[in-house]
Amino acid sequence: MAKITFIQHNGSEQTVDGQTGMTVMETAVKNMVPGIDADCGGACACATCHVYVEPGWLEKTGPRNPMEEDMLDFAFDVRDESRLSCQIKVSDALDGLRVKVPEKQF
Amino acid sequence: MSEEVISTDAVIVGAGPCGLFAVFELGLLDIKCHVVDILDRAGGQCAELYPEKPIYDIPALSIVTGSELTHRLLDQAKPFKAQYHFSQMVSELRKLEDGRFELKTDGGIVFHAKVVVIAAGGGSFQPKKPPIPGIEAYEKTSVFYSVKKMDALRGRDILIVGGGDSALDWTLNLQPLANSLTLLHRRDDFRAAPDSVKKMRELVAAGKMQLKLGQVTGLTGENGVLSSAQVKGNEGPFDIATNAMLPFFGLTMKLGPVAEWGLNLHENLIPVDTAKFESSVPGIFAIGDINSYAGKLKLILSGFHEAALMAQEAFHHIHPGEGLLFQYTTSSSSLQKKLGVA
Numbered sequence: 503m504a505k506i507t508f509i510q511h512n513g514s515e516q517t518v519d520g521q522t523g524m525t526v527m528e529t530a531v532k533n534m535v536p537g538i539d540a541d542c543g544g545a546c547a548c549a550t551c552h553v554y555v556e557p558g559w560l561e562k563t564g565p566r567n568p569m570e571e572d573m574l575d576f577a578f579d580v581r582d583e584s585r586l587s588c589q590i591k592v593s594d595a596l597d598g599l600r601v602k603v604p605e606k607q608f
Numbered sequence: 609m610s611e612e613v614i615s616t617d618a619v620i621v622g623a624g625p626c627g628l629f630a631v632f633e634l635g636l637l638d639i640k641c642h643v644v645d646i647l648d649r650a651g652g653q654c655a656e657l658y659p660e661k662p663i664y665d666i667p668a669l670s671i672v673t674g675s676e677l678t679h680r681l682l683d684q685a686k687p688f689k690a691q692y693h694f695s696q697m698v699s700e701l702r703k704l705e706d707g708r709f710e711l712k713t714d715g716g717i718v719f720h721a722k723v724v725v726i727a728a729g730g731g732s733f734q735p736k737k738p739p740i741p742g743i744e745a746y747e748k749t750s751v752f753y754s755v756k757k758m759d760a761l762r763g764r765d766i767l768i769v770g771g772g773d774s775a776l777d778w779t780l781n782l783q784p785l786a787n788s789l790t791l792l793h794r795r796d797d798f799r800a801a802p803d804s805v806k807k808m809r810e811l812v813a814a815g816k817m818q819l820k821l822g823q824v825t826g827l828t829g830e831n832g833v834l835s836s837a838q839v840k841g842n843e844g845p846f847d848i849a850t851n852a853m854l855p856f857f858g859l860t861m862k863l864g865p866v867a868e869w870g871l872n873l874h875e876n877l878i879p880v881d882t883a884k885f886e887s888s889v890p891g892i893f894a895i896g897d898i899n900s901y902a903g904k905l906k907l908i909l910s911g912f913h914e915a916a917l918m919a920q921e922a923f924h925h926i927h928p929g930e931g932l933l934f935q936y937t938t939s940s941s942s943l944q945k946k947l948g949v950a
Contacts, residue, residue, distance in 0.1 A: 541730070541861055547657040550860065572799045575771045576858040578738045579823060580794050606739045608860070 504597040508535045509556070511605040520592035526601065527551040527588035537603035544588040549576035550607040551587040556600035563590050563599070578608055612718070616642050617926060619711050619721040620690075621698050621866075624652020626896030626911030627727035628681035633919035634725075635688025636943055639926060642719060643690050644711075646697045646732040651678035653897075656733055656859060667909055677908075687948045693717055697732055701869040701892075709891065722891070723922045726878060727911070729897045730861035738769075738855050740824055750834035751827075751853050755782075761852055763787050767837055769824060770856035776800035778854060779808055779817070789817040790848050792839065796821055820848065824855075866898070874900055884921035885914045891925050893918045 506529055507517045518533040520526065530538035530551070539550035546569050555563050560583055566574065570589045574580050587601065618634055620627045623645035631641050649655055654663075654674030662671045672680070696713040701724065704710050711719040735753035737743065743751055755761065755778060766786045768779050771793040777800075783789045791808065798805045811817045822841035829835045829851075836847045863876050871878055872888035877900035880886055880893070887894050895918050896911035904910070923932050937943045944950035 542653075542657045545658045545661050547661065548860070549858070571795075571797075575794065575799060576736065578857065579825075608736050608739050608857070 504592050504594060504599060506592070506596070507598075507600045508538075508553075509600060509602045510537060511603065520596070520599075522592055522594065524592050525588050526553070526590040526592060526596075526599070527586070529592060530587060535603070537607065538587060539607045540588060546570055546573055546586060546589055549573045549586060552577040552580075552604055552607060553585055553587045554581060554602040554604065555583045555585055556602065557583070559596075559599055559601075562595055577604075578606070579604060613720055614642060614717065615720045616640055617721065618642070618723045618725060618922060619644065619698075619709070619719045620725045620727055621711075622652060622727035622729055622896070622898075623647070623650040623692060623694070624727060624729050624896065625654055625677060625681055625908045626729075626915055627652070627725070628678070628685055629912050630725050630727055630895060630915040630918065631685040631688055631690040632681075633915045634922060635685065635690070636937070636946060637919055637923045637932070638946070639723075639919070639922060641688070641690040641725075642693065642721070644693045644696050644698050644713060644717075644719075646695065646734075648695045650682055650692065650694075651675065652729050653861075654678050663908070665907065665909065687946060697864065699865050701865075703889070707891070722926045724892045725918060725922070726866065726887070726892065726894045726898055727896045727915075728864075728866055731863035731866060731876075731898070732861070733859040734862050734864065736855075736857040736860045738824065738857055740827060742827055745832055746827060746829060746834045746853070749832040750829060750851055751855070753855065755854070758782065758785065761786065764852040765850045766790070767792060767848055767850035767853045768856065769793070769853065771795070771798040771800060772856060772858065773800045773804065774856040775854075776804040776808055778856070780804060780811075783811055783817050786817075788849075790820055790850065791817065792820045792822060792824065792837075792848065794821065794823050820846075822846070824853075827853075883917065885918040886921060893922060 504520045506520045509515050520529040527540050541550045542548035570586050617639045618641045620643045623643050659675040696715045698711050699714045700712040708720050709724050762785045766789045769792045779791050812819045822839040824837050825840045826838035834851050836849050878887050878894035880899045882901050885893050895914040897906045941950050
């Protein structure tokens with residue numbers, strides 16, 4: 503279990519319980535977090551679950567995988583802290599994780 | 609210009625797995641089909657979202673990729689000689705006085721069909737529009753998400769944004785006729801076919817086009833005519849002079865015109881009954897991800913079942929009062945004849 507906080511573009515926050523083994527994207531969808539569209543359902547095929555990992559957490563979530571790096575070409579305003587949330591697996595080590603949701607997944 | 613009308617038994621909207629299997633099931637009942645899809649090839653989400661990714665829950669196929677499943681379904685439906693119309697979006701659907709349905713595509717094709725099968729999945733795939741402030745003001749005049757006529761871009765200062773096959777293909781196609789061409793991508797790696805990337809790099813080396821790394825943050829222009837794009841580069845901001853920008857950020861699913869066809873919708877899905885998979889309008893059916901009913905699972909295998917039951921009712925709609933003998937492909941010589949195996 504890990505508490506995960508999603509921060510919306512307008513600053514509002516929502517903290518939900520993430521189950522170990524699920525992805526951050528699945529956790530968002532299950533809890534109806536706005537702004538995580540996940541069109542492809544987690545196949546790393548659409549880049550509509552784009553998030554910005556908050557400072558200090560990037561080391562724990564780890565780097566992007568090559569497929570994810572390719573898919574981020576389809577996202578808008580990609581930054582160093584950009585990840586696709588379907589590629590981040592929840593674990594105890596991520597308890598307290600904070601991610602920002604982009605204004606629009608487009 | 610007079611419109612040629614294609615008269616047929618059934619029009620299937622969507623060439624994804626469910627649409628393709630509907631060709632097979634309707635074909636067994638001698639119902640002739642035309643299939644329309646907005647993509648340039650069959651497969652729907654299997655082709656666009658996960659052609660190379662394995663699917664593990666197709667009965668009897670312990671593992672199959674989206675692309676292979678599509679090919680198998682096309683092959684299975686081949687005996688029924690359906691006609692496929694790709695890169696076409698069904699924009700209008702209305703009922704005619706004689707009980708048939710008229711469908712029009714954005715490419716100008718008109719169908720008159722006895723039944724319509726909507727197998728449109730999550731709707732139609734449409735180009736993603738990057739949320740750059742003020743971009744709407746330039747759409748159709750200076751910002752294009754697809755290229756309909758290359759000539760419209762002749763002599764212009766073209767900016768292509770993206771790193772996939774669409775971006776690279778259009779870079780190579782438009783470079784010879786552009787006044788200037790710049791390819792902008794967020795990194796110096798490209799998903800596109802290596803051969804296209806090589807050709808692009810040769811053009812850059814020859815001074816015939818420019819490659820820049822960065823992401824567009826803003827646009828400047830007047831009266832819908834773009835003059836430059838503001839870019840956040842890896843080493844600081846810069847501007848690119850352009851009067852024609854083509855962003856290629858992939859496709860996204862939008863419900864699209866289905867919402868305007870007068871069908872009852874529930875949360876953007878078409879409610880159907882589970883005996884006939886018919887919509888609120890008799891003769892219009894909905895199968896696959898686009899329908900909804902109690903217990904619905906968005907699985908390809910569910911769509912196959914829905915196609916089989918839909919075909920029975922479609923037969924009764926086309927041949928009112930006629931009996932339909934239930935037959936197995938293993939034993940029925942008439943079905944085997946249709947399949948070309950008897």
